[in-house]
Amino acid sequence: xxxxxxxxxxxKKLNAGLMNKFGTRTEFxxxxxxxxxxxxxxxxxxxxxxxxxxxRQMRRNYQNAVRSFKTRYPKVQFAWSYKTNxxxxxxxxxxxxxxxxxxxxxxxxxKALRNGVPGNKIIxxxxxxxxxxxxxxxxxxxxIHIDHFDELYSxxxxxxxxxxxxRVAIRVNMDTGIYPMWDRFxxxxxxxxxxxxxxxxxxxGKLRLVGLHSHIGTFMLAPSAYxxxxxxxxxxxxxxxxxxxLQLQYxxxxxxxxxxxxxxxSYLPGTDTVPSIDEFAEAIxxxxxxxxxxxxxxxxLILETGRALIDDAGYLLGSVLANKRLADGRRATIMDFGVNxxxxxxxxxxxxxxxxxxxxxxxxxxxxxxxCMNIDCIRESVSLPLLNRGDHVVVHKVGAYNMTQWMQFIAxxxxxxxxxxxxxxxxxxxxxxxxxxxxLEEMPAYLKKIDLK
Amino acid sequence: xxxxxxxxxxESGFIFNPATGDSYSANPVGSDIILLMKDNKSIAEIKKNxxxxxxxxxxxxDKDYDDLLAQLRDNxxxxx
Ligand SMILES: Cc1ncc(COP(=O)(O)O)c(C=O)c1O
Numbered sequence: 001x002x003x004x005x006x007x008x009x010x011x012k013k014l015n016a017g018l019m020n021k022f023g024t025r026t027e028f029x030x031x032x033x034x035x036x037x038x039x040x041x042x043x044x045x046x047x048x049x050x051x052x053x054x055x056r057q058m059r060r061n062y063q064n065a066v067r068s069f070k071t072r073y074p075k076v077q078f079a080w081s082y083k084t085n086x087x088x089x090x091x092x093x094x095x096x097x098x099x100x101x102x103x104x105x106x107x108x109x110x111k112a113l114r115n116g117v118p119g120n121k122i123i124x125x126x127x128x129x130x131x132x133x134x135x136x137x138x139x140x141x142x143x144i145h146i147d148h149f150d151e152l153y154s155x156x157x158x159x160x161x162x163x164x165x166x167r168v169a170i171r172v173n174m175d176t177g178i179y180p181m182w183d184r185f186x187x188x189x190x191x192x193x194x195x196x197x198x199x200x201x202x203x204x205g206k207l208r209l210v211g212l213h214s215h216i217g218t219f220m221l222a223p224s225a226y227x228x229x230x231x232x233x234x235x236x237x238x239x240x241x242x243x244x245x246l247q248l249q250y251x252x253x254x255x256x257x258x259x260x261x262x263x264x265x266s267y268l269p270g271t272d273t274v275p276s277i278d279e280f281a282e283a284i285x286x287x288x289x290x291x292x293x294x295x296x297x298x299x300x301l302i303l304e305t306g307r308a309l310i311d312d313a314g315y316l317l318g319s320v321l322a323n324k325r326l327a328d329g330r331r332a333t334i335m336d337f338g339v340n341x342x343x344x345x346x347x348x349x350x351x352x353x354x355x356x357x358x359x360x361x362x363x364x365x366x367x368x369x370x371x372c373m374n375i376d377c378i379r380e381s382v383s384l385p386l387l388n389r390g391d392h393v394v395v396h397k398v399g400a401y402n403m404t405q406w407m408q409f410i411a412x413x414x415x416x417x418x419x420x421x422x423x424x425x426x427x428x429x430x431x432x433x434x435x436x437x438x439x440l441e442e443m444p445a446y447l448k449k450i451d452l453k
Numbered sequence: 454x455x456x457x458x459x460x461x462x463x464e465s466g467f468i469f470n471p472a473t474g475d476s477y478s479a480n481p482v483g484s485d486i487i488l489l490m491k492d493n494k495s496i497a498e499i500k501k502n503x504x505x506x507x508x509x510x511x512x513x514x515d516k517d518y519d520d521l522l523a524q525l526r527d528n529x530x531x532x533x
Contacts, residue, residue, distance in 0.1 A: 006509035009483035009521040329527040361480035
């Protein structure tokens, strides 16, 4: 007679009617497939852990976002925020869809160029552009978004030595009613330094001011903050026209729309609380349309949306290494992935689903990674079905920032796989090998020999 | 290791401690083991019973059995 499927023995106290601190259970279904490809086969072929990205979901997100804005406003352009996920295959899906590139460093800039993005469709943001970066950006007619006065002055003096008049914008920070206010990037609106920078640019005669930029924060939950930002940028644009007869071409509102992840500490899951892109689009476009521009003077609206386009297209597949009980009786599960490759577990309570069948029994538990560090905690408290050593899990909505902020700590970074529209997986970044890491190191001759015999 | 005498158990995995009023639910493997304990079966008998009924090897069972005892102890369901 076939034996019954085994599950670790557990007992669970029944506290009728009380919400416990582990929250409501959300993992009702095992996730055995991603875009039609079996989790098991992905792990067999690409190892565990492995990041998996759904091209279908990326394109769906992009097309939805474009539709939200284009059905409300005539001139819209998205620029892919490289820092959110700059694996080339990921970038090129968005570039194929029509997205420009938005970069914040020389490294990202060159990555975008190599991906084939024309220089004049790259937005160069950030406080750290080297002189070489600026020269490249000028030569390629990229849009240089100036972050501070030091950059403004060095750009002006650079342009005195070369015969070019680059296209620039300034980054503006402002009070949008959201605190803490991000005032460390760009020029402040309220205290007049943004207007001051604009006057300097126009007065220099060396730069062509073509746009205005702001990025008011990330994971913004209030569409109204974008109305405020849009109206302040419109106001600056209006003044450029009235006082300097300068018609600006675009307003870039940056990124910041939330994904449907659940922020740590929130009571309800993100899927229930996060506003849709439509709500942001409505807030932004009605503000610009109602500002009073003539139709032919309406600015191009640029968006640098990052996480909202990629987060839910990314999954991390992993395996259970061990189960433990902590001194206080709590259950702990140790996974083969840690905060080194899941940076976002510092911000989010990521949803974790088992990848095989389970019973209705659950346990409140802590989920740890494999690093020998106390901070390596994926979920501080979550109710999950019983998992055995070797079982697989799927972590949801990890597409944004993890594959750029991951750390090579103790172990190698894993494979990244993209499942295409025809449900075929492709390796888009291979796992690191020991040689990849040590090839960067140099050994002084006198340290080459060791003798422990 | 013995269950406290007054603990009530049912086939469906329901456990009740009349001394405290607390109730618990056990999953099927947990419930089987607890019923065997209540019948005063030896560890060897319990192990034989469970490993022949379920798809589990001896060492996994040993580890999980110890763990179940710890859970019962934490909840004051074992004799001291
Ligand atoms: C200038 C700029 N644009 C766009 C983004 C993308 O932001 P998000 O992922 O919140 O949409 C960022 C992220 O920090 C940024 O700094």
